[in-house]
Amino acid sequence: MTFPDLVSVFFNTLVERFDLFGALGLTLGFTAGIMPRPQLILFTSAACATCFGAHYALLGSTTGVAMCAMSVLQSLVAARFAQSQARPPWFGGLFAASSLVIALLVLATWNGWPSAFAGTGALFAMAARLQGSASSMRKLFVCATLFWAGHNILVGSAFGFACDLLTLSGLGIALSKSERRAIVGGLRRSA
Template sequence: MVFLLHYLPSLSLVAVSGLAGLALGVLSTLLQDRRAILTAQAGAGALFVVHFFALGAHTGMLMCALGLVQMAAAYPERRPRWLGVLFALTVPAALAVAAATWQGPMSALSAAGFVLGTIGRWQSTVGRMRLFFLSSTVVGAGHNALAGSAFGLASDAMTLSGHLLSLWRARPAVRRHSALAVH
């Protein structure tokens, strides 16, 4: 079994980009502002472009690059029509990338995770963003397992935990009060 600490003594490109991407990815789950979440995700995405390139996981690398385009297009609160078109064009581009770099289930999982993340990034509220990111992360974990990305899998586990914690913290006050009440 490979542990993350086995990568650290070598300080390889895989290790450094994976560890930094992991940190920013987890940070994004704990932030409360939509634009701050997208900014942290963009930083993590850029680092995972490098990480997947170094691993030879070309589908994941290109999906992360398309995710950067999406995050730039989704960032403004008020989006002009052309940004919506640019954002939407990343979906057929992602499907083309999956077909062109086809590596079986690894590519299919990467494309499915990308589509779920796409829906999440276009949401106007943080709660809905997180719900789609949860599903995207579960599917993306399949890609990371097949790609052999220990950092990707660690990021997935921590990202799931972070999103679930943030959703729990943001639940309505009425539910929180009733959950704490003893009957």
């Protein structure tokens, strides 16, 4: 093996093991789980999905890329309109149509179980984006994250799986804090 071959192998191994998009996505995934308000959760989720879309493109997961693109669009629309008291009349129809687009994209990019997991995770995440409360949103994001973990294991995304674990821990921390606040608030009201 020549020196240029060794450099090439080292570079390919380094690039394969360290993906800037995966690293940024991992950081943003955890951060989204601990954001205090639904709008911040959604904007951070959009940034996370953008990074993971690029990461999945490098891994060759076309369904992952397509689901991330849908996630970015849904998160940005939901961040702008889902939390308002009077949602625009087209809002529900747009999300209903996007569920159909998710199904069509999964079929168009079908790659077996990874596609099934990514599509199911995308549908749970879509339902989460429609929620008005951060707690309800987080509970559905837990379901979405579990399906994305299946996708990430099957496509070999170490960053994606690490992000799933961190996201679940962030969501768990935030859910337990909100649960404790609700219990303490209930005790204060009853006292």
